[in-house]
Amino acid sequence: MDGTFQVSMHFILNHGYNFECIHSVNSLLSSTLLSITNYLIEMQAIVNDNASYSKVVLAAGFRTNFKSTDFSAIFEDETTEKSLKEAAEVSMGTEIADMDIINIQALAEQVLSMTEYRIQLFEYLKNRMNAIAPNLTILVGELVGARLISHAGSLMNLAKQPASTVQILGAEKALFRALKTKHDTPKYGLIYHASLIGQAAPKNKGKISRVLAAKASLATRVDALSDETAGHVDTTIGYEGRAKVEARLRQLEGGSGAIVSSINRNGSLTAKKTSSYTPTAAKPAYNDANDMVLDKEGSDDAEKKDKKKKDKKKKDKKRKAEEVEEDEEPAEKKAKKESKKKKKKKSSD
Numbered sequence: 001m002d003g004t005f006q007v008s009m010h011f012i013l014n015h016g017y018n019f020e021c022i023h024s025v026n027s028l029l030s031s032t033l034l035s036i037t038n039y040l041i042e043m044q045a046i047v048n049d050n051a052s053y054s055k056v057v058l059a060a061g062f063r064t065n066f067k068s069t070d071f072s073a074i075f076e077d078e079t080t081e082k083s084l085k086e087a088a089e090v091s092m093g094t095e096i097a098d099m100d101i102i103n104i105q106a107l108a109e110q111v112l113s114m115t116e117y118r119i120q121l122f123e124y125l126k127n128r129m130n131a132i133a134p135n136l137t138i139l140v141g142e143l144v145g146a147r148l149i150s151h152a153g154s155l156m157n158l159a160k161q162p163a164s165t166v167q168i169l170g171a172e173k174a175l176f177r178a179l180k181t182k183h184d185t186p187k188y189g190l191i192y193h194a195s196l197i198g199q200a201a202p203k204n205k206g207k208i209s210r211v212l213a214a215k216a217s218l219a220t221r222v223d224a225l226s227d228e229t230a231g232h233v234d235t236t237i238g239y240e241g242r243a244k245v246e247a248r249l250r251q252l253e254g255g256s257g258a259i260v261s262s263i264n265r266n267g268s269l270t271a272k273k274t275s276s277y278t279p280t281a282a283k284p285a286y287n288d289a290n291d292m293v294l295d296k297e298g299s300d301d302a303e304k305k306d307k308k309k310k311d312k313k314k315k316d317k318k319r320k321a322e323e324v325e326e327d328e329e330p331a332e333k334k335a336k337k338e339s340k341k342k343k344k345k346k347s348s349d
Contacts, residue, residue: 040066042087046080051115054108056084061101063088135219138238139212139245140194147190148216159217159224166220167191167213191216196245204252211248215241 040063047053052074060069066088071081096104122142129142133155136145151170152158161169168175170189178185187206191197191213200208222237 040088040091042091043084046084046087051112054111054115057108058105058112060088061105062096063091133220133223134233134235135223135238135241136216138235139196139216139219139242140191144190144194147193148220151190155220155224159221161217163210163214163217166217167209196242196249200249201253204249207252208245208249212245215245 043053043056047056055074056071059071059074060066066085071084072078075081075084125146126142129137129145133145133149136148139145140148148166148169149155149158152161158166168186168189169191171186172189174186177183188197188209191209192205194212196212197205197208219237219241222234226234
């Protein structure tokens with residue numbers, strides 16, 4: 001990635017596209033709405049698009065000119081034009097001066113110019129992201145991918161980060177606050193704004209963000225380390241990763257979870273369905289052939305061994321009994337000697 005794109009993308013995300021442009025359009029539009037509400041209250045409920053709203057103000061001007069003004073270039077549907085003209089005839093708004101309509105039209109012109117500028121910035125960002133990081137763009141989109149690259153500093157710095165860091169990139173304050181207060185750490189950062197996470201249920205957003213961060217980390221490394229001089233850009237990792245994330249999303253929502261489509265290097269479908277493995281429980285069956293039958297000789301040997309063991313036990317018992325008897329014999333002899341001595345003393349007395 002060249003340095004000029006890095007600086008311009010950082011400026012667009014932090015100053016141009018993200019904050020200043022949107023804030024300016026919203027503030028100018030609110031001023032225009034407040035001015036027009038004074039003389040055409042019903043217009044806000046009929047026209048919902050900001051650009052179309054400003055074009056109507058520039059084309060018609062005063063409320064009395066709505067009936068004679070042709071809005072076919074602004075609205076594709078004739079019913080919207082018809083309802084707008086009918087509302088202008090029976091409107092409850094008040095009349096305004098020439099100076100007021102001049103200021104209102106000036107605000108509408110600024111709203112249109114800022115809206116066009118915003119569209120040009122998005123087209124530039126889209127083209128640059130498709131050229132620099134096509135696989136990451138396929139997974140998370142142009143704006144989220146550009147925000148990740150801008151926050152990391154460069155595409156190479158983002159490629160060096162593990163998937164766990166990519167998952168919570170942009171939520172550093174919440175992470176350190178959770179570690180300090182010993183609370184649960186955040187599950188997602190800038191990657192939360194990806195369309196795949198937006199499709200998931202609130203309880204599954206953390207799981208999908210983890211899977212998407214893992215695939216985005218692989219896609220970033222492919223984009224950063226691939227050959228820039230190659231004429232054809234390989235987007236296989238991006239399409240396959242997105243298919244796996246979508247399969248995981250269907251699995252969490254109670255679906256089959258099988259990957260519906262696989263994409264080759266050219267980005268075209270190669271197979272509509274892939275065969276899935278469904279495990280079946282084995283039926284328990286008793287097999288007599290696995291039993292071991294002892295021969296007669298083997299049984300005789302076993303009986304002999306049992307007899308030998310019994311004989312040994314009997315011999316051990318006999319030896320213990322003999323040892324006890326031997327211990328008892330000296331005690332009897334001593335008693336006899338003492339009795340003889342007593343008898344001799346009595347006889348001498």
